[in-house]
Amino acid sequence: MGFVLFAWMNIMSETAFPISDRNRLKRAHERGSYDHATVFAILDSQMLCHVAYVIDGQPYCTPTLFWREGQTLYWHGSSASRMLRHLRVGTPTCLTVAQLDGLVLARSGFNHSANYRSAMCFGTARLVEDMALKEHALLAVVDRFYPNRSAALRAMTAQEIKATSVIAMPIEQASAKVRAKNVGDDEVDGQHPVWAGVLPVSTIVGAEQPSPALLAGLERPTNLDAYAPGRRLDEVLIEMQAAYEDAH
Amino acid sequence: MGFVLFAWMNIMSETAFPISDRNRLKRAHERGSYDHATVFAILDSQMLCHVAYVIDGQPYCTPTLFWREGQTLYWHGSSASRMLRHLRVGTPTCLTVAQLDGLVLARSGFNHSANYRSAMCFGTARLVEDMALKEHALLAVVDRFYPNRSAALRAMTAQEIKATSVIAMPIEQASAKVRAKNVGDDEVDGQHPVWAGVLPVSTIVGAEQPSPALLAGLERPTNLDAYAPGRRLDEVLIEMQAAYEDAH
Numbered sequence: 001m002g003f004v005l006f007a008w009m010n011i012m013s014e015t016a017f018p019i020s021d022r023n024r025l026k027r028a029h030e031r032g033s034y035d036h037a038t039v040f041a042i043l044d045s046q047m048l049c050h051v052a053y054v055i056d057g058q059p060y061c062t063p064t065l066f067w068r069e070g071q072t073l074y075w076h077g078s079s080a081s082r083m084l085r086h087l088r089v090g091t092p093t094c095l096t097v098a099q100l101d102g103l104v105l106a107r108s109g110f111n112h113s114a115n116y117r118s119a120m121c122f123g124t125a126r127l128v129e130d131m132a133l134k135e136h137a138l139l140a141v142v143d144r145f146y147p148n149r150s151a152a153l154r155a156m157t158a159q160e161i162k163a164t165s166v167i168a169m170p171i172e173q174a175s176a177k178v179r180a181k182n183v184g185d186d187e188v189d190g191q192h193p194v195w196a197g198v199l200p201v202s203t204i205v206g207a208e209q210p211s212p213a214l215l216a217g218l219e220r221p222t223n224l225d226a227y228a229p230g231r232r233l234d235e236v237l238i239e240m241q242a243a244y245e246d247a248h
Numbered sequence: 249m250g251f252v253l254f255a256w257m258n259i260m261s262e263t264a265f266p267i268s269d270r271n272r273l274k275r276a277h278e279r280g281s282y283d284h285a286t287v288f289a290i291l292d293s294q295m296l297c298h299v300a301y302v303i304d305g306q307p308y309c310t311p312t313l314f315w316r317e318g319q320t321l322y323w324h325g326s327s328a329s330r331m332l333r334h335l336r337v338g339t340p341t342c343l344t345v346a347q348l349d350g351l352v353l354a355r356s357g358f359n360h361s362a363n364y365r366s367a368m369c370f371g372t373a374r375l376v377e378d379m380a381l382k383e384h385a386l387l388a389v390v391d392r393f394y395p396n397r398s399a400a401l402r403a404m405t406a407q408e409i410k411a412t413s414v415i416a417m418p419i420e421q422a423s424a425k426v427r428a429k430n431v432g433d434d435e436v437d438g439q440h441p442v443w444a445g446v447l448p449v450s451t452i453v454g455a456e457q458p459s460p461a462l463l464a465g466l467e468r469p470t471n472l473d474a475y476a477p478g479r480r481l482d483e484v485l486i487e488m489q490a491a492y493e494d495a496h
Binding site: 022047053054057058092100102107114122138141142150154156157160191193194195197202203204209211214221224227233 | 270274276295296298299300301302305306307308309310311313326340341342343344346348350351353354355356357358360362364366368370386387389390393394397398400401402403404405408411412430431434437438439440441442443444445446447448449450451452453454455456457458459460461462463466467468469472475481
């Protein structure tokens with residue numbers, strides 16, 4: 001009866017991920033959240049994730065580009081990749097994104113820290129084998145970052161589609177963890193005479209580097225305007241995700 | 249006999265990690281390296297890594313701060329953390345760092361890519377239980393990033409040392425993978441009329457945010473000068489590692 005009630009409550013929660021021992025935050029609970037909105041905002045602010053999976057008891061942590069559609073995360077790779085044979089049947093996976101936002105210098109070693117935003121997502125990763133879904137995904141990975149760009153590209157070939165694996169992982173559970181504040185030791189150690197504070201860091205878009213072989217007369221298209229030099233990449237990527245969701 | 253020769257060759261190589269199926273690059277070999285120098289330079293350019301480990305068949309991918317001393321990687325965490333019971337006996341671990349350096353826009357979806365620097369390190373992670381080593385590590389995690397800062401801090405307490413776990417992982421094997429160039433499709437698709445090139449990104453230090461409760465008269469110390477606003481964090485961190493190695 002308790003289990004039935006628990007399952008029912010999980011199904012009824014449409015705005016947060018269910019919590020179990022797998023994704024429950026073990027420490028610094030005040031930094032944590034299980035809300036869809038918080039998890040998605042962190043996922044959408046990045047294009048690079050780290051995927052953990054296990055082959056014969058050995059864990060691997062592979063960095064890769066990823067994207068999100070609804071509650072499913074996607075990434076792709078070569079059809080020759082290491083994890084492929086495990087992905088046909090589905091393999092337990094943890095996909096994490098984390099962004100460093102600042103270095104936190106306290107008056108004690110113990111209270112040194114970092115500002116960051118991270119999201120850990122759990123699920124079963126599987127190959128996308130349906131051809132229509134796979135083609136959709138290979139357009140989405142372009143258009144999610146660069147609005148409508150796929151329509152302007154040289155079309156995909158059957159060989160390219162075959163050579164690319166697309167992996168999908170519906171998010172079963174997730175947690176977000178954020179630290180976004182100044183040092184926390186003012187009250188306990190504030191009288192200790194050492195400088196304390198935050199050195200913020202952010203990832204910034206630089207000046208474009210056009211292909212040296214660019215056809216004469218081709219200007220950078222206006223659908224890349226959001227990637228203006230000096231802008232924060234995380235903010236651009238959140239805008240691009242919103243634009244993609246509006247358009248699809 | 250073949251095995252003996254192979255083992256001997258690995259031992260004789262003092263500048264590269266041994267290669268096996270675990271760390272051999274499966275694709276894009278031209279981007280890969282097993283040299284200590286290449287792997288260490290990528291590790292030293294970052295303070296955030298992702299650690300993959302397995303508990304009861306479930307992979308976890310945890311972002312955390314880390315540092316390097318020689319061929320050993322260290323990170324720390326709460327003594328209440330999830331992986332602690334596994335760390336007493338030692339657990340197979342993969343520690344990865346990856347940095348996004350640019351968005352690569354090609355004339356086809358297939359050739360879209362990213363510029364990046366990544367290093368995957370394999371080993372067995374274990375708790376540092378020796379007290380002298382643990383205290384050294386807790387000073388190193390400060391001084392590796394902020395030269396000589398630990399001497400100016402409020403001293404560690406026995407309770408703080410007890411509440412902190414330090415984890416060490418000697419690197420058994422590693423691989424580095426780097427893409428650092430413009431689009432690669434000039435010859436095959438250069439005549440297709442769409443803009444192509446790289447949008448570079450970099451992580452930059454911002455203006456300091458002193459603690460609001462900073463004691464009057466405390467200036468930012470000169471040993472933080474390398475973290476000047478506008479500088480690239482990766483370059484600062486490489487300098488700080490070199491300074492730490494010179495001083496210790």
